[in-house]
Amino acid sequence: MPENQRELSPLFREEARPEDREAVGRLVRATGFFSEEEAEIAEELIEERLAQGDASGYFFLFAEAGNRLLGYACFGPIPGSVHSFDLYWIAVSPGEQGRGIGRLLMAAAERLMAKRGARRIYADTSSRPQYEPTRSFYLACGYRKAAFLNDFYAPGDGKVIFVKALS
Amino acid sequence: MPENQRELSPLFREEARPEDREAVGRLVRATGFFSEEEAEIAEELIEERLAQGDASGYFFLFAEAGNRLLGYACFGPIPGSVHSFDLYWIAVSPGEQGRGIGRLLMAAAERLMAKRGARRIYADTSSRPQYEPTRSFYLACGYRKAAFLNDFYAPGDGKVIFVKALS
Numbered sequence: 001m002p003e004n005q006r007e008l009s010p011l012f013r014e015e016a017r018p019e020d021r022e023a024v025g026r027l028v029r030a031t032g033f034f035s036e037e038e039a040e041i042a043e044e045l046i047e048e049r050l051a052q053g054d055a056s057g058y059f060f061l062f063a064e065a066g067n068r069l070l071g072y073a074c075f076g077p078i079p080g081s082v083h084s085f086d087l088y089w090i091a092v093s094p095g096e097q098g099r100g101i102g103r104l105l106m107a108a109a110e111r112l113m114a115k116r117g118a119r120r121i122y123a124d125t126s127s128r129p130q131y132e133p134t135r136s137f138y139l140a141c142g143y144r145k146a147a148f149l150n151d152f153y154a155p156g157d158g159k160v161i162f163v164k165a166l167s
Numbered sequence: 168m169p170e171n172q173r174e175l176s177p178l179f180r181e182e183a184r185p186e187d188r189e190a191v192g193r194l195v196r197a198t199g200f201f202s203e204e205e206a207e208i209a210e211e212l213i214e215e216r217l218a219q220g221d222a223s224g225y226f227f228l229f230a231e232a233g234n235r236l237l238g239y240a241c242f243g244p245i246p247g248s249v250h251s252f253d254l255y256w257i258a259v260s261p262g263e264q265g266r267g268i269g270r271l272l273m274a275a276a277e278r279l280m281a282k283r284g285a286r287r288i289y290a291d292t293s294s295r296p297q298y299e300p301t302r303s304f305y306l307a308c309g310y311r312k313a314a315f316l317n318d319f320y321a322p323g324d325g326k327v328i329f330v331k332a333l334s
Contacts, residue, residue, distance in 0.1 A: 038247055080205055082321040120318060147314030149328065151287060154249040161316065 010063035010070050010101060012108050020062065021046040023069040028091050033134065042089055045074055058088070059116070061109050063101055070096045073109040075121075083119035090123075106141045110166065120165050122146075127158035138162040177230035177237050177268055179275050187229065188213045190236040195258050200301065209256055212241055225255070226283070228276050230268055237263045240276040242288075250286035257290075273308045281333050288333065289313075294325035305329040 025043045028034045034042070048056040057076040062069060071092035078084045087109065092102045113121060123143060125134045127150075139145075143162035152159035192210045195201045201209065215223040224243040229236060238259035245251045254276065259269045280288060290310060292301045294317075306312075310329035319326035 035247070041246060078319075079208060080202070080320060084319055122316075122319075146316055147328065149289075149313055149330065151332075152245075152251055152289075153247060161314065163316065165318075 010065055010104065012105075013062045013064060014060060014112070016046055016049045016060050016062075018050060020060070020069070020072075021050075024072060027069055027072065027093050028089070030094050031091050032094070033091070033131070042074070045088070059112065061105060061112060063092075063105050069093065071101050071105050073105050075109055075113055077116065077118070078122070083117055085113045085116075085118040085121050087113075087121055087123040102137060103141065110164075114166050118166060120163055123162045123164075125160050125162070126153055127160050128156075135160060135162075177232055177271065179272075180229045180231060181227060181279070183213055183216045183227050183229075185217060187227075187236070187239075188217075191239060194236055194239065194260050195256070197261050198258050199261075200258070200298070209241070212255070226279065228272060228279060230259075230272050236260065238268050238272050240272050242276055242280055244283065244285070245289070250284055252280045252283070252285040252288050254280075254288055254290040269304060270308065277331075277333065286333055288331045290329045290331075292327050292329070293320055294327050295323075302327060302329075 021043050024046055025039055028039045028042045029036075045056075045058050046060070049058045049060060057079070058074055059076050061073045061075075063071045072089070073087065074089040075085055075087045078086050090102065090105060090109070092105070110118075110121060121143075123138055125131050125138070127148065135145075139162075141164070143164045145160055146163040147161040148158055149161070150158040188210050191213055192206055195206045195209045196203075212223075212225050213227070216225045216227060224246070225241055226243050228240045228242075230238045239256070240254065241256040242252055242254045245253050257269065257272060257276070259272070277285075277288060288310075290305055292298050292305070294315065306329075308331070310331045312327055313330040314328040315325055316328070317325040
């Protein structure tokens with residue numbers, strides 16, 4: 001099998017490992033879409049997962065080729081809701097973008113959430129122009145804009161809440 | 168000073184104490200407005216506050232008369248936002264409701280949030296008929312409905328997001 005064909009079929013792994021902390025931190029910083037504060041939160045969520053397992057409320061999906069992390073998603077049930085899940089993070093390494101890995105990750109993450117009882121999946125993002133690709137990605141994945149909270153993150157930087165009802 | 172007049176002037180305390188865990192759990196259960204899961208979360212937030220202090224991200228305000236807990240509020244900065252705070256909890260003991268304690272708690276909590284940099288305060292509640300008093304309370308306190316997420320908590324049970332911009 002040619003090298004590039006192998007790379008087009010990432011392997012998915014649910015179990016978090018200690019080395020994911022550094023790999024996830026590096027990946028989200030490389031995308032340029034997350035602040036340093038957010039990158040640190042991404043790392044902390046891996047630690048919470050490692051320390052508490054399912055009780056952490058954070059579930060992961062890692063897309064890998066060999067030992068390389070291509071992308072990952074982090075999601076979990078929303079406390080107080082019977083069937084809503086939050087897609088906290090989804091990110092693909094800049095060098096791997098545009099090849100459908102995000103869509104594969106999303107579809108696989110949605111299946112895992114559905115297995116755990118999800119009927120509605122929420123995903124938040126910023127209204128800033130920089131996040132137009134993120135918003136287009138959610139729309140392309142079948143999400144719709146459910147709400148807009150102006151100035152949520154900062155003056156002029158609102159929160160857009162997307163939702164997808166699973167059938 | 169007559170007893171009832173003293174009771175109309177609750178004392179406010181910010182510092183959480185170990186005994187608040189049980190008192191808060193009892194109070195929120197007594198209101199009938201919170202599920203058992205939510206009551207347990209309310210208790211856990213006290214523990215997180217006691218264990219981690221400000222780093223927990225949870226700040227409290229307790230309204231007391233003598234050793235009796237009349238009500239309390241829990242709030243904190245929203246991670247990733249520069250100036251938005253979440254009012255996670257506000258509850259008044261059933262026997263003390265209708266005397267303005269909620270309004271006093273809200274005003275004092277808003278002042279504490281403003282001191283910590285809050286420019287916008289968010290508060291979520293359910294769209295169920297049972298929570299009409301809660302929604303009226305937020306409106307009376309100067310909050311406006313910013314978003315509605317249908318079926319968020321359960322089928323037929325949506326989330327209403329209120330916001331107040333501090334001037």
